[in-house]
Amino acid sequence: MATIFIVFVGIWYATHISGLVSPIILPSPMDTAEEILFVGNNLLTGGYMLGPLWMTLKEVFYAFILATALGFSLGVLVGETTFGERAVMPYLVAIDTMPKVAFAPLFIAWLGFGIESKVALATFIATFPIIVGTAAGLHAADENARMLFKTMGATRWQTLVKMKLPTGMPHFFTGLKIGSVGVMAGAITGEFLGGGKGFGELIRVASTNLDTARVFALIIYLSLIGLAIFMTVVWAQRRFVFWQKSSVMGDH
Amino acid sequence: MATIFIVFVGIWYATHISGLVSPIILPSPMDTAEEILFVGNNLLTGGYMLGPLWMTLKEVFYAFILATALGFSLGVLVGETTFGERAVMPYLVAIDTMPKVAFAPLFIAWLGFGIESKVALATFIATFPIIVGTAAGLHAADENARMLFKTMGATRWQTLVKMKLPTGMPHFFTGLKIGSVGVMAGAITGEFLGGGKGFGELIRVASTNLDTARVFALIIYLSLIGLAIFMTVVWAQRRFVFWQKSSVMGDH
Amino acid sequence: MTLREGSFSSVIGSSGCGKSTLLKIMAGLVPPSAGSVMLEGRPVTGPREDIGMMFQQATLFPWRTVIENIVLPIEIRDGKKAAAAAHDKARALLDMAGLKGFESVYPNELSGGMAQRAAICRMLVSEPSVLLLDEPFSALDELTRDFMNMELQRICMERNATAFLVTHSIPEAVILSDVVYCMSPRPGRIAEIVEIDLPRPRTLDMITTPKFGALVDRIRKQLDEGAFL
Amino acid sequence: MTLREGSFSSVIGSSGCGKSTLLKIMAGLVPPSAGSVMLEGRPVTGPREDIGMMFQQATLFPWRTVIENIVLPIEIRDGKKAAAAAHDKARALLDMAGLKGFESVYPNELSGGMAQRAAICRMLVSEPSVLLLDEPFSALDELTRDFMNMELQRICMERNATAFLVTHSIPEAVILSDVVYCMSPRPGRIAEIVEIDLPRPRTLDMITTPKFGALVDRIRKQLDEGAFL
Amino acid sequence: QEMTRVTYVSPSPSAINSFPIFVGIGEGYFAEEGIEVDPQAVNGSSAILQALASGQAQIGRPGPAPVIQANARGVAVKFLYNSLPRSSFGILVPEAAEFDSPDDLKGTSIGVGTADGAEVGFARAILNSFGMSEPADYEFIPVGDGGTATAGFIREEISAYVGSLADKAILTYRGWPMRDITPEEFQTLFGNGYAATAEYIEANPEIIEGFGRAMVRATLFTRDPANRERVLDHLAAGNPQEGEDREFANALLEAVLEKGVPHDMSKGWGYQDPEHWQAWHDNMVASGELEAPLPDLSVVYTNEFVEKWNTLP
Ligand SMILES: Nc1ncnc2c1ncn2[C@@H]1O[C@H](COP(=O)(O)OP(=O)(O)OP(=O)(O)O)[C@@H](O)[C@H]1O
Ligand SMILES: Nc1ncnc2c1ncn2[C@@H]1O[C@H](COP(=O)(O)OP(=O)(O)OP(=O)(O)O)[C@@H](O)[C@H]1O
Numbered sequence A, B: 001m002a003t004i005f006i007v008f009v010g011i012w013y014a015t016h017i018s019g020l021v022s023p024i025i026l027p028s029p030m031d032t033a034e035e036i037l038f039v040g041n042n043l044l045t046g047g048y049m050l051g052p053l054w055m056t057l058k059e060v061f062y063a064f065i066l067a068t069a070l071g072f073s074l075g076v077l078v079g080e081t082t083f084g085e086r087a088v089m090p091y092l093v094a095i096d097t098m099p100k101v102a103f104a105p106l107f108i109a110w111l112g113f114g115i116e117s118k119v120a121l122a123t124f125i126a127t128f129p130i131i132v133g134t135a136a137g138l139h140a141a142d143e144n145a146r147m148l149f150k151t152m153g154a155t156r157w158q159t160l161v162k163m164k165l166p167t168g169m170p171h172f173f174t175g176l177k178i179g180s181v182g183v184m185a186g187a188i189t190g191e192f193l194g195g196g197k198g199f200g201e202l203i204r205v206a207s208t209n210l211d212t213a214r215v216f217a218l219i220i221y222l223s224l225i226g227l228a229i230f231m232t233v234v235w236a237q238r239r240f241v242f243w244q245k246s247s248v249m250g251d252h
Numbered sequence C, D: 001m002t003l004r005e006g007s008f009s010s011v012i013g014s015s016g017c018g019k020s021t022l023l024k025i026m027a028g029l030v031p032p033s034a035g036s037v038m039l040e041g042r043p044v045t046g047p048r049e050d051i052g053m054m055f056q057q058a059t060l061f062p063w064r065t066v067i068e069n070i071v072l073p074i075e076i077r078d079g080k081k082a083a084a085a086a087h088d089k090a091r092a093l094l095d096m097a098g099l100k101g102f103e104s105v106y107p108n109e110l111s112g113g114m115a116q117r118a119a120i121c122r123m124l125v126s127e128p129s130v131l132l133l134d135e136p137f138s139a140l141d142e143l144t145r146d147f148m149n150m151e152l153q154r155i156c157m158e159r160n161a162t163a164f165l166v167t168h169s170i171p172e173a174v175i176l177s178d179v180v181y182c183m184s185p186r187p188g189r190i191a192e193i194v195e196i197d198l199p200r201p202r203t204l205d206m207i208t209t210p211k212f213g214a215l216v217d218r219i220r221k222q223l224d225e226g227a228f229l
Numbered sequence E: 001q002e003m004t005r006v007t008y009v010s011p012s013p014s015a016i017n018s019f020p021i022f023v024g025i026g027e028g029y030f031a032e033e034g035i036e037v038d039p040q041a042v043n044g045s046s047a048i049l050q051a052l053a054s055g056q057a058q059i060g061r062p063g064p065a066p067v068i069q070a071n072a073r074g075v076a077v078k079f080l081y082n083s084l085p086r087s088s089f090g091i092l093v094p095e096a097a098e099f100d101s102p103d104d105l106k107g108t109s110i111g112v113g114t115a116d117g118a119e120v121g122f123a124r125a126i127l128n129s130f131g132m133s134e135p136a137d138y139e140f141i142p143v144g145d146g147g148t149a150t151a152g153f154i155r156e157e158i159s160a161y162v163g164s165l166a167d168k169a170i171l172t173y174r175g176w177p178m179r180d181i182t183p184e185e186f187q188t189l190f191g192n193g194y195a196a197t198a199e200y201i202e203a204n205p206e207i208i209e210g211f212g213r214a215m216v217r218a219t220l221f222t223r224d225p226a227n228r229e230r231v232l233d234h235l236a237a238g239n240p241q242e243g244e245d246r247e248f249a250n251a252l253l254e255a256v257l258e259k260g261v262p263h264d265m266s267k268g269w270g271y272q273d274p275e276h277w278q279a280w281h282d283n284m285v286a287s288g289e290l291e292a293p294l295p296d297l298s299v300v301y302t303n304e305f306v307e308k309w310n311t312l313p
């Protein structure tokens, strides 16, 4: 990991000193490092960036919860019922294909400039992968397990809860991992498009001011948060799908 | 499906005549239908929209191919090797969390305003789900199958190609489905951000002109294309993962 | 083919002749291509909950410990509370099956035979009135198998349960059953029906009686006739 | 425990005593907690390709037809072309196993016993010099089983292959083996080693000889002693 | 005193571009009028108009072209206060480039930003007047913001960039000195200003009055060089990041102030010249952005409050 990092920074530095790319587009690693320190310092000393960070974290948190709940419910609808698969799924796909950007004004019109409209956009972006993952998971149960539940006289609901859902957990988590990353991107996009005093706005300001090193620094902080969310999901998967080998290690 | 459609349009119409929402935010269904006819007519008669449509289709097509190839390769790297899982995955997650918008200038600087930069952005967005899906698929093989391949003296490569990959197909397709939808969103976002004479630009222009009905109509055409791509993937899954029940039907 | 209430029937036949399929049809899991299945006077159209079924594969759920797997039918029928109350019963069944001490182990730590035994316990825990068993003892050693056979007989007699067993062991079929159905190879038809008129309860030492031997021979001959080569 | 080249050994013991684990250790799939495995003078540290192994589950791959599943070891060892060339051989093995006509069927259409037979064919197709078999015939009817046993003996003798069989059937162990290892229940230890000095080739009618009966009894007694209840 | 809350939306998060708002807040001018301003930022004029139309915001700062467009679509939005009487856009070329006049750009590609559709109309109007038409004589490439514009210059894909005054200041400050080659006569194509829906104006004339008065006071305060430090403080409070580099903030403010000087000081701050509106309108009709001329252009803006605003207490 460290090796990759060094190689990566090396290439970056080489590109920089070659002068091929203007610093407005690609700042030097040193400038970026300096800005990282600056932002870190600002955050640690309770500077003006702390508020935006907190705002974005809140958005991401709420959106993730909502997207999980919504994606899971819709995923069950789509994966479990013919109605869902035939009648609902095409709409979900169609809606997800649409440029989310086009919906931002609608969200603002209905939900205002507060956190709600950003949460809505982020939820919107992160929900689809969870739907697809959950639905795929519901198809993963094998014939024998299905038949066993039938002979036990299980209701459809019981079959779902006690067999299909646990069996489909690995698929659900695949969706959740993708969604967890989407939620961050969604929150920032939401902030770009309207209102919201979060990190996205800081990036936007830095970007309009062509302060690219700052943009990079802010983005790196966001990435770390995104990584933390992703790792939480990975951890949750290890914890809840303990019966499946979820790591490469110990494999060879 | 038709029912949903009618209910949906009904609510839309009711919202419209209630006068709660201004037509520049939510146009009436009739206006939208009119615009749909207009756009359709324009496309069929070889009007000026055909070029942009073709451009966007090309972008989507190339990006999907690229994202599948890239996502698959990286997914194998991440799912199969400890190096990939430990050292590469965190970078991939971190990069994917970053607002793609921030990369647009870099892509344009390197690839220009032509189709390449849009393809790059769309690929970028669609790759991650495919990586996660592929990697998850590689963990899906069970203990017995792994041991069997070991006793057969299979090389790591053979184990991968002849056992882990086929076993992981359902997961791979989950990623592909999510990616297929992302690629469309990515192409349009790319067109929004700079250059590009595709459908995204038509949407932009209509949007700046506050011609919301036109925006909706254009978006609906995009959705249909997105739906077609998604359905192609679903079809491919039915075809290639024939041993798994991939539909709800015939289940109860 | 008629199963009397409280009777014990076995099906024996060459591999692939359709025994598992027959069982699934009887359980209402697979629609029969011809004919119909009646249970207690009513036709079986869908699965019924007083049927206990065991498949050829153990089909334990990896996210539940052994004991949780066993009380699953109770949980499904009567809810979580009843399932918790049934833990003692499940533990008794585990003891009987020689799985003492494996209550809280996850199924992927069981050996093949142990998984099969756990599946039998799961089937028995809800005291179904009809038992459909697909080669329940195939992965067990002879001793355990004999013991499990006797337990099965005891349980069926105690509850007046109707049992239907698929097996490949002729002695097993004879010692347990009132009727043995011999199936001919593909396409599977019932070739002969052998009534076993040994007195109940059966004991293991009946195996050495000449009458037992004669029955075994008769069935073997029947199967040899339809031999697959 | 030493296996002579070309010898046929069996392991018998109660369910869960560690037979499958022993087999996996011998195949180099699981590291032994103590002791070591030597094959042809060299210690086994990882899996080796001249070992043919059959697990308790058939483990056929659902995306390959039966014949493609069977030629898989060839495909892995010598590539696609060799695999195509081995189709005839695979078809001969299928015929032998009574699976004629099932070449192009996918595994989910096979019955339990048929899948097991297909797995045996897969193991045999690459003509391994060491065979490790985990209850290969448990889901087969007696007739098929006897026939498969004789085939197995023929194949081993023809190729001078070393075989190691886990089984629950004492007669099966006796008729096939040169040595039978009896394992005690958990924790599994080798309790007794019984040399079978019946002449080769063995035939099915040896089962009725008194010598055979004596050997079976001896092993049964041994197992009864360590009985699990 | 009861405070009335007014949500203000600007097309970008910059505080400097909306300086009267932030200085007015900082100096308490709005509070004196009983108004509590809640500043919000969206992306571009269309989003502002959508926010106004939905009632989520009361006052916004859109460009004139989108306001005309909205009225054409039956959404009654009125321009109230012209804060950039001199064009806020310019045709920018790199300092060292040999272009001096728009007709030098014949046969080239010109980058246009994405912040506003208005700049496209602006540039097209100018190029049209030089007898150039798209696509025969030039080509527009939408390049997004300044960062992508520099990428376009580096790759030599664009020869000029139609950007805002802020873009010019920022690019220059970041080491990409830009030159504005817009001919003087096009300075009448004014830039963004303050607007509200006709409905809101009708229902709350006293708020509009107070709001405008506070802005005029803030403008005067800002324009007094003696107050510069305090002004920069107020702006930094509104957008700390923008105000971090004071020298940069000051440069940007200078550019904004320069374009904000009225053509005719006697009409007062915020005055809108009907001729300039007509020019915008005609340009839009000529370029086809507007399908049909508006029957009555005067509904698009109003000068009825200008006098009251400029009568200071
Ligand atoms: N993955 C595992 N993790 C921990 N313990 C295991 C695991 N697999 C098996 N065991 C334990 O190891 C012991 C031996 O198992 P093994 O599968 O070798 O038994 P076996 O002799 O083959 O039994 P059977 O005849 O039932 O197949 C059992 O007690 C079992 O609980
Ligand atoms: N899913 C399926 N689709 C099509 N054919 C099937 C399917 N499952 C089983 N068959 C066929 O039905 C026949 C009977 O299968 P069944 O599983 O009932 O056999 P069985 O008597 O239980 O054999 P065994 O003793 O080997 O378990 C077989 O010939 C098999 O090929």
Ligand SMILES: [Mg+2]
Binding pocket: C019, C020, C021, C056, C134, D111, D112, D113
């Ligand atoms: Mg069967």
Ligand SMILES: [Mg+2]
Binding pocket: C111, C112, C113, D019, D020, D021, D056, D134
């Ligand atoms: Mg075993």
